[in-house]
Amino acid sequence: MMRTRPLKVALLGCGVVGSEVARIMTTHADDLTQRIGAPVELAGVAVRRPSKVREGIDPELVTTDATALLKRGDIDIAIEVIGGIEPARTLITTAFEHGISVVSANKALLAQDGAALHAAAEQHGLDLYYEAAVAGAIPLVRPMRESLAGDKINRVMGIVNGTTNFILDKMDSTGAGYQEALDEATALGYAEADPTADVEGYDAAAKAAILAGIAFHTRVRLDDVYREGMTEVSAADFASAKRMGCTIKLLAILERAADGESVTARVHPAMIPLSHPLASVREAYNAVFVEAEAAGRLMFYGPGAGGAPTASAVLGDLVAVARNKLAEATGPGESAYTQLPVSPMGDVVTRYHISLDVADKPGVLAQVATTFAEHGVSIDTVRQQGKDGEASLVVVTHRAPDAALSGTVEALRKLDTVRGVASIMRVEGE
Amino acid sequence: MMRTRPLKVALLGCGVVGSEVARIMTTHADDLTQRIGAPVELAGVAVRRPSKVREGIDPELVTTDATALLKRGDIDIAIEVIGGIEPARTLITTAFEHGISVVSANKALLAQDGAALHAAAEQHGLDLYYEAAVAGAIPLVRPMRESLAGDKINRVMGIVNGTTNFILDKMDSTGAGYQEALDEATALGYAEADPTADVEGYDAAAKAAILAGIAFHTRVRLDDVYREGMTEVSAADFASAKRMGCTIKLLAILERAADGESVTARVHPAMIPLSHPLASVREAYNAVFVEAEAAGRLMFYGPGAGGAPTASAVLGDLVAVARNKLAEATGPGESAYTQLPVSPMGDVVTRYHISLDVADKPGVLAQVATTFAEHGVSIDTVRQQGKDGEASLVVVTHRAPDAALSGTVEALRKLDTVRGVASIMRVEGE
Incomplete structure (x- = not known):
């Protein structure tokens, strides 16, 4: 009719x-x-x-x-x-x-x-x-709030900002530094004259807040989303990532806590294994993984911006x-009945990849390892490289609360054998 | 309330x-x-x-x-x-x-x-x-008929049967033949005791008919879907595919004709480049590419079956x-207003990968090339391999109507220098 x-x-x-x-x-x-x-x-x-x-x-x-x-x-x-x-x-x-x-x-x-x-x-x-x-253009809001309305979403992890993915993809494929890749993105129209909203993660954090609310049927405000931009990601970080069989992406990650009583929402750069489907998302494309109790792991992929x-x-x-x-009807409105609180970043369980510049002398590794142990952080792998009296130590941890990991880093900075923390990057997707 | x-x-x-x-x-x-x-x-x-x-x-x-x-x-x-x-x-x-x-x-x-x-x-x-x-579990019907309701879908290409994808993935990764891979799929519960509906493409054809109707807002009956199973795919086909930088998948492909006045729907095995996102869909997972006029290329990925x-x-x-x-409302019902006819397989524009066993003597390639030309089919690449008086010729064509391609194959069979057509496989996703 x-x-x-x-x-x-x-x-x-x-x-x-x-x-x-x-x-x-x-x-x-x-x-x-x-x-x-x-x-x-x-x-x-x-x-x-x-x-x-x-x-x-x-x-x-x-x-x-x-x-x-x-x-x-x-x-x-x-x-x-x-x-x-x-x-x-x-x-x-x-x-x-x-x-x-x-x-x-x-x-x-x-x-x-x-x-x-x-x-x-x-x-x-x-x-x-x-x-x-x-x-x-990626259907995501409707699938999450309608197709998965009979399921329980436990985790959402995605690339939701095309500009930063373009920049990181260029850095990965050409070895360029951040500024060089940003300049190319600007010249090609992928980055705005003032790229702050993209590169500092504000745009991704806004999307993360919206998706977290839908995923967990609760209210997540922009301020609830932990946010780190990607302006500090360096060519050296990509080299480290490659040695681990990883690349680096700016990820929005929304998780239900193991006990189901709270959620977390965060945006930051992270290393992910090359075998992870998000690793192969190129240029300005977006992709979002959704893990639901009954449905399992779903992925949605497509152009994330453009007229x-x-x-x-x-x-x-x-x-x-x-x-x-x-x-004379209406579609589904806000669903915030679970009223799950949003936990701070310190409660998020993740892994760190830490590069330290250290003195090249005996006992350094023991001192560093003791610091991790004191904070209850278990080490997965350590790689030592020494030359000309300088040495570097690359530590990848097992999973631990972010507060324990960042506390470890603060303590490492105070060791007199540690000359500097060259980089810290979270490791996700394993 | x-x-x-x-x-x-x-x-x-x-x-x-x-x-x-x-x-x-x-x-x-x-x-x-x-x-x-x-x-x-x-x-x-x-x-x-x-x-x-x-x-x-x-x-x-x-x-x-x-x-x-x-x-x-x-x-x-x-x-x-x-x-x-x-x-x-x-x-x-x-x-x-x-x-x-x-x-x-x-x-x-x-x-x-x-x-x-x-x-x-x-x-x-x-x-x-x-x-x-x-x-x-993959949200596909709702995104296509609701999220993309304001767009024009031109093409859908996907892996919509988990059993056959599991078998083809095993053949690809282990070099196993069809029967060996099927036996493993059966033992692991991925294939039923009578696997006909899966391996002959009936299950995928039913899904193709449903998706085609939704995608093009027309009626596509099961009989309208061209269907080829994957029981003839051999280890040798996978070896050929690898030499081309491809793998083999059982694909459902739905296309709007270039003039917009008709559509096609088909299910058959095809070579696709390893760089195509569908190539990396492993085990029993499903994935569907949707190309729409405004949205561009979208992909939906997830478990295609299971309780x-x-x-x-x-x-x-x-x-x-x-x-x-x-x-007291209803959701969107059938939308078949375009009444676009479904064209036969002969009208589909595709590419063939053809392996011929030929006599190892001068003039064979010229004769074969003439046959392609007579049918209006342009050759992309030819590879000749000869040993012990036998020779094989692998021809990959440019895009041409399937009727012209299959007509070429029939004519090739009749050449006295062609001892047999070892395999024919369509090439998609480029």
Whole structure:
């Protein structure tokens, strides 16, 4: 049964993603109509710079007054692709107050204010969908909150930032240093002029917070996510990783504690074995491993960013939200009933790869080994290399709480035979 | 808002999958209640052998009369994990006639009668969900029909049968022949006593038909799927594949024709480059590549079979169908509006790897090359090996319609310098 009155869509933002959304809504209008059961009409496009020429978009639809567009009374669904906290937050709230369901690609906002926005949507009986906020085109939010709704997710580990994966992949394949690889990523458009949000892990941490909430049916705020960027990763670290049969990736890792009573969420660079499927994720691709009790290990892989891939995710949500509108129903909202607390990084159980510059004299290894033992950290392997009176010691630990591992490192720094800690990197995926 | 009256579930079949479904429904009852918004109660279990002890299942719930269970008037949702065509088909139809939504894991039935079952569900305003019918726990049906609902899928290529992947992986890694690898798969429980459905590609063809329908929004019947099994794949084929930097996988490949006016669906063994992500799918795992216009290349990976993984998919569907019941709505039904015809195998554009036993005398290569040219097939590489008056010629073609390629092979067989066609294998994934 096909309805002929169209559902009206307000597009908030018309940059790289928004213009692709508008283009596909126009070129694939017949398909969208069939799949939804009613036509969807682009009824208004709110932008900051109205003078910019936007190919394929009727200039009559363009406005600088997003609030007025939402308040005019005929909009069914708003697509928010502005990004950032404000004005996006206020606009989404305004939309809900006017009976408008929302599709958003805004990871920063969802990570910071997801709970309040979900509550507002639920209060008004409306949808808030955001598949595009995490890992671009890769279906991840819907599979995790719908396909795995009858399962218990215990662990999520993934590469959720394309820019940093591009940089790390270049460093791995060419031996380049961080700055050189970043320069190439910037020249090719993979990194922004100010790459801070990517390289310091803020972008990945926002996605980690969103995914952790969905995975564990609890609330995980951005501040709950431990975060380390990858600007300190060096060519020497990659050389060390290679000696171990590993590469280095910036990982988002979300885990349920062994006792099931708490969860952890973290973003940091880590060595992973070359045999791990995440090791072979190249260039700016994203991939996420999900381990669930019944399903086992699943992996989702694809382009994590870009106008068209992100638009694909937005439009998938648009179809779902439009179908819900027609059925006068809503999709799954926030599920935070477990109320599991988020433990600090010190409680995370992991392994360290530590490179020490040490004095080349007898007894150093014994002193170092004693320090590990005093902190309850068991050593997996040690490799000693000496030349010209200098020596280096590479220690890989067994699994231990991060607090014990970092405490060990602090104690090692104080040993007079240890001249410096050359690098510390966690080891994951084994 | 939590409803306290439970939704009542009839479980039809209690084998490997059904018993896992029942177990999880019991052990994770609180989680399911929270995620659905109402409790779900296992209200009856229909089995063939009531005397069999089923741990964790109240014997009072067990019946041999599935029809009576569906007709008794209090069932909201039926889970069909019997498999095969009958009695599953009649029971699902009975369920719809009594206002019962259905979750099914039955690939054979969906591939054969999906259209009629979808029509029956729609007629009664009910749901028919079947994530578990394709690739076990891997979310694939929902991502394709919901996450990618705003995109245009052009190609799906995947490993959708775990048994054959296990056998081919063994042949590849150990150099074993087909029979030896099959025997190992049987001993380890990866292959059934009668492996025909797996090794002849019937199981993969059923999944291919289901996926093709979803991918292209058209109807693809089981008979529309070209099917070749993998019982003829030899150790020599793997040796040839290795020389080309390839391995051999049994692939399901669904493609939209270049002009967009038709589709093709096929299952056959093929060489794929080791660099292709599907090449590294080991043991009984499944993985499916989806190429969409806006999203680009996505991959979904995970366990393709087994009691618990399949139960995970069933329970994800159960949560969705239960939520729909509470909202008095239904999820997306069949989408077949494009009505794209399915072209025969001869129209598929592919590449052949052909090994010929030829006479070791001058002019043979010229004669063979002429035959290819006469059929409009362009040669990519030729490798000649001669010893003791015998010679072999390995030809890899460029892309050409399968009809032209198979026509070439027929003509080659008739050349008096060609003593035999040792093997033919398609080459994909480049």
